[in-house]
Amino acid sequence: xxxxxxxxxxxxxxxxxxxxxxxxxxxxxxxxxxxxxxxxxxxxxxxxxxxxxxxxxxxxxxxxxxxxxxxxxxxxxxxxxxxxxxxxxxxxxxxxxxxxxxxxxxxxxxxxxxxxxxxxxxxxxxxxxxxxxxxxxxxxxxxxxxxxxxxxxxxxxxxxxxxxxxxxxxxxxxxxxxxxxxxxxxxxxxxxxxxxxxxxxxxxxxxxxxxxxxxxxxxxxxxxxxxxxxxxxxxxxxxxxxxxxxxxxxxxxxxxxxxxxxxxxxxxxxxxxxxxxxxxxxxxxxxxxxxxxxxxxxxxxxxxxx
Ligand SMILES: C[S@@+](CC[C@H](N)C(=O)[O-])C[C@H]1O[C@@H](n2cnc3c(N)ncnc32)[C@H](O)[C@@H]1O
Numbered sequence: 100x101x102x103x104x105x106x107x108x109x110x111x112x113x114x115x116x117x118x119x120x121x122x123x124x125x126x127x128x129x130x131x132x133x134x135x136x137x138x139x140x141x142x143x144x145x146x147x148x149x150x151x152x153x154x155x156x157x158x159x160x161x162x163x164x165x166x167x168x169x170x171x172x173x174x175x176x177x178x179x180x181x182x183x184x185x186x187x188x189x190x191x192x193x194x195x196x197x198x199x200x201x202x203x204x205x206x207x208x209x210x211x212x213x214x215x216x217x218x219x220x221x222x223x224x225x226x227x228x229x230x231x232x233x234x235x236x237x238x239x240x241x242x243x244x245x246x247x248x249x250x251x252x253x254x255x256x257x258x259x260x261x262x263x264x265x266x267x268x269x270x271x272x273x274x275x276x277x278x279x280x281x282x283x284x285x286x287x288x289x290x291x292x293x294x295x296x297x298x299x300x301x302x303x304x305x306x307x308x309x310x311x312x313x314x315x316x317x318x319x320x321x322x323x324x325x326x327x328x329x330x331x332x333x334x335x336x337x338x339x340x341x342x343x344x345x346x347x348x349x350x351x352x353x354x355x356x357x358x359x360x361x362x363x364x365x366x367x368x369x370x371x372x373x374x375x376x377x378x379x380x381x382x383x384x385x386x387x388x389x390x391x392x393x394x395x396x397x398x399x400x401x402x403x404x405x
Contacts, residue, residue, distance in 0.1 A: 103161075103204030107138025108392040109337055112379050114142045116335045116399045117194035126150035127193035130327075132181035132320060133157060134166050135202040143196075144171055154192075156181045158226040158311070161204065180226075180312075182319035187327045194333040195324045199317065199343050201225070201307070203391065213307060215282035215299040221275055223307045233306045237281075238274035242266045252314075252342065253305030257289045261302055264288040278303075304340065314346060321350045325372050328402035334373070337397045344396050351375050351400045370405040 118124055125148040131140045134157040143153050155176045157163055166176035177183065181197065201213055205225065209217030212233065221234035237245065246262035249255045264284050268275065275281050282299040289298040308314060324334050334351075338344040355375045357368035377399040381392040 103136075103207055105136040105138065105203040106389045106391070107135075108198065108389065108395045109379065109381055109385070109397050110138055110142060113139055113196055113198065113335050113337060113397060114146065116377065116379075116397070117143065117196055117333050118146075119331065119333070119401075124193050127329075128152040128154065128191055130184065130187070130192050130195045131155040131198075132184060132195060133198045134162050134176060135198065136162065136165055136204065137169065139196055139198060140166070140169070140174070144169075144174060147173055149173070154187070156183065159202070159205065160226070160228055162202065178226075178228075180316050182316045182323070184320050184327060185323035187323075189326050190329045190332075192327045192332055193329055194335065195320075195328060196335045196337075197317070197320060198337045199313070200339040209278070212278050213303070215278055215285075215297055215303055218277055218279040221278055221281055223303075223310050225311050231310065233281075233310050234274060234276055236310060237265055237306075238269065248309045249302050249305045251305070252308040253301035253303075254342075255289075255301040255305065260288040260290075261285055308342070314342060317343060317346055318350075321347065325354065325402070330402060330404040332402040333376075334400045334402070335397065337395055339394050344398075347398050351398060355400065371403055372405050373400040374403055375400050 117129060125146060129143055131143060131153060134140055134155040140153060140155050147153065151173055153174045155166055155174065156179060157166065157176065158180050160178065163176055163178045205211050206213050209219035212219045212222030222232040224230050224232055242262040245265055246258045249261055250258035255261065264287065265275065268284055285299040285302045292298050328334060336347045338347055351373055354373040355371050357371060359368050360366055379397045381395050386393045
């Protein structure tokens, strides 16, 4: 029995956006690249007819265990990063959904080490069956590498000070092992606090993005979606912070902008692979009911026939 809950963000909006006119193609194959606890997946399945298929992905073994209990012959789950979307056959999919970032069970369970609010091992891996934990990485990385990660992925002004404090502490008392140890150390190194924000917020976000290679995976999944989506297939991406949303926005813009060849001014513009359709944010009611939805931005694009 799974004790953790996840409230799905933009549930109807995302599923509606996956198919023109609300599932005019119920016999096609769809992808939920971030199963989580299956909120979106269950609604998609309810809209498919017996010939439809839903392929889900999640890196997290706990999410995969929930998915394995679904027991619907139209549904399958793959325990791997969504960059593996590229392995699906070309033009085989009518819609791809990515609901990025972490699930509430990952943040709320202190044993996963994602949150500075509970005390737990400094892990932060979505896939606990492989790869290096944050504690392992911080035990050997040098101050320059640590500062770069915290600056790049956390947009943290005090990245250098935090990195130096981590290395100094490692030399004096051994490596950091818990979320509380890291949160306290960061609080000591961050000089000015942003109102309403824990001083460790940016550092935890940065380490999580880095250790899970989140932005690289996203870039690869977006590129793969161009190959696997059919003509008129939909790409729906929900992001939760500006680094992710920037990648999605620039990707859609790059593939939906008409490109003229300056050397051939009278030639037709280069055909576009995507048509940008929508940018949607949760309503005030949704945010009031689920504060974790507040930073969500959903972008929708459609694959053209090119
Ligand atoms: C915000 S939750 C998705 C919630 C889901 N839509 C629901 O309604 O329950 C994000 C999920 O995506 C997974 N995830 C994040 N990045 C991933 C990646 N690169 N590959 C596979 N799964 C990933 C996480 O493990 C997490 O379970």
